[in-house]
Amino acid sequence: MKTVKLLVILIMLIMLNGCFLTKIVSVPMRLGGAVISIIPVVGNTAHEAIDKAAEIVDEVPI
DSSP, X not given: OHHHHHHHHHHHHXXXXXXXXXXXXXXXXXXXXXXXXXXXXXXXXXXXXXXXXXXHHHTOOO
């Protein structure tokens, strides 16, 4: 029974690929950038910088 649980956990870890893990980080960054873009004058510039950083996080090979 113990080996079955271990096998299930290992399969679940394999299924959680890097794409899923980087989305956990980049989605809140993108949401924060969308909120910041409301600020006049500097909002769009800050949003673009945050969006670029989120794209880099998405490309990290985890």
